[in-house]
Amino acid sequence: MPKIDFLPDNKIYESEQGETILRTAARNGIPHVNACGGEGKCTTCRLLILEGIENCSPETETELSLKSKVHTTEEFRLACQTTVTGDIVVRRLVLNKEDIASVSQAGVSGRLGETKKIAILFSDIRGFTPFSEKLTPYDVVFILNRYFNRMVRVVEENHGTVDNYIGDGMVAIFGLNNEEHPVQHAVKSALDMCAEMDDMKPYLKTMYGQDFDIGVGIHWGEAVVGDIGAGRSKRLTAIGDAMNFASRVESANKQFQSRVLISEETHNEIQETLVIKDFMRTNLPGIEGRVTLYEIEDIDFSSDEEKDNERIEEDVLWTKCSEIETFEENKQQVFKIKREDILIVNIDDYFFALNDKCPHAYLSLEGSDIDVQNETIACRWHKSAFCYKTGEVREWMKISNFQKMLGKVGLNAEAQEIAKMEKIPVDVYRTKIQDGFIWVGMESE
Numbered sequence: 001m002p003k004i005d006f007l008p009d010n011k012i013y014e015s016e017q018g019e020t021i022l023r024t025a026a027r028n029g030i031p032h033v034n035a036c037g038g039e040g041k042c043t044t045c046r047l048l049i050l051e052g053i054e055n056c057s058p059e060t061e062t063e064l065s066l067k068s069k070v071h072t073t074e075e076f077r078l079a080c081q082t083t084v085t086g087d088i089v090v091r092r093l094v095l096n097k098e099d100i101a102s103v104s105q106a107g108v109s110g111r112l113g114e115t116k117k118i119a120i121l122f123s124d125i126r127g128f129t130p131f132s133e134k135l136t137p138y139d140v141v142f143i144l145n146r147y148f149n150r151m152v153r154v155v156e157e158n159h160g161t162v163d164n165y166i167g168d169g170m171v172a173i174f175g176l177n178n179e180e181h182p183v184q185h186a187v188k189s190a191l192d193m194c195a196e197m198d199d200m201k202p203y204l205k206t207m208y209g210q211d212f213d214i215g216v217g218i219h220w221g222e223a224v225v226g227d228i229g230a231g232r233s234k235r236l237t238a239i240g241d242a243m244n245f246a247s248r249v250e251s252a253n254k255q256f257q258s259r260v261l262i263s264e265e266t267h268n269e270i271q272e273t274l275v276i277k278d279f280m281r282t283n284l285p286g287i288e289g290r291v292t293l294y295e296i297e298d299i300d301f302s303s304d305e306e307k308d309n310e311r312i313e314e315d316v317l318w319t320k321c322s323e324i325e326t327f328e329e330n331k332q333q334v335f336k337i338k339r340e341d342i343l344i345v346n347i348d349d350y351f352f353a354l355n356d357k358c359p360h361a362y363l364s365l366e367g368s369d370i371d372v373q374n375e376t377i378a379c380r381w382h383k384s385a386f387c388y389k390t391g392e393v394r395e396w397m398k399i400s401n402f403q404k405m406l407g408k409v410g411l412n413a414e415a416q417e418i419a420k421m422e423k424i425p426v427d428v429y430r431t432k433i434q435d436g437f438i439w440v441g442m443e444s445e
């Protein structure tokens, strides 16, 4: 078997037939840099052949094209592309202490970087500057943190990783650690984020007399993924044109007055699960040629865990919510079902499910007063009362309460408008107990 003499390690190992020099090094514990994981996508595994160049395999097309980018001579070969038929002497190009540190941090078999397909989500707040101009810096930070708390939870529930914050924008990556269904999760995350935003708006309107919206852009493409940075700020992240593209897709929301836009690559990957609202051909700054973007209305995708908690019976979608026992402590609990917040209340061991948004100003009904005799639930904000069995309106907010509140926070004419709204019943849903769990039934669409 041919032998490889590795310098500066001064170690000689046999190379198996067809084995690359990089593989021989890795098999024998030689810490050889390979930022792309030995896939022929970088030149970091370059080494100098000191003797026996004639025993090296001819340069592959991949190697030639990579070498042309770094202008090396023929004695330099890529360890991941080269096999040997006879003895050689090589010098690894770990030349300074930074190289040694980066190799030892990643471990002998660790990958310093790799090119992989990931789904990249960019989000941005629309109208945040005018919103924040009227507030104190303290309020701005408070609102932003509240907003990010919600959005990060959504991303993480959808198996994504928040990669970065850029002002009021956020970057999230799906598939960074080989999670399943990264594209579906990214799109679902975007739609869930919009639902969270809608849920937050009444609060913003009530507290600050104004609100804002979000735009989300998604691209599915190749990026270089690796531990980037130094010291304690070093972390697994992604770089490359795909990141830039995703950011451009997000920015196009402004032009098209849309909320969730995805690239054609994203669309093509999961098109059978998507409900498309619109599509457009456009130019994006810094991107060559026209591109097609799709505006997304919905996605038909449930994770395996969600599927286990769902059953369809006679056109009713039943969703498992909670073990009965957990209700002992808390008589009112909110569950997310199909992007709706559903409030379940336990009244004398019967369970009633209502949409958690009070139809008056869309604030949460959780914590409302229950009147068992009159079978009503009275919203704690302005005391609108609804029958918790049928949803019908029994009282449409007590004006005096609302005016008191208006006086306190000094709200404007918009809030007065809310007071004049038509009376709308609250949505109620069926419930049943099965296998010790509470299930909520919704008519399937």
Ligand code: FES
Binding pocket: 358, 359, 360, 361, 362, 363, 379, 380, 381, 382, 383, 384, 397
């Ligand atoms: S939000 Fe419920 S009564 Fe106003």
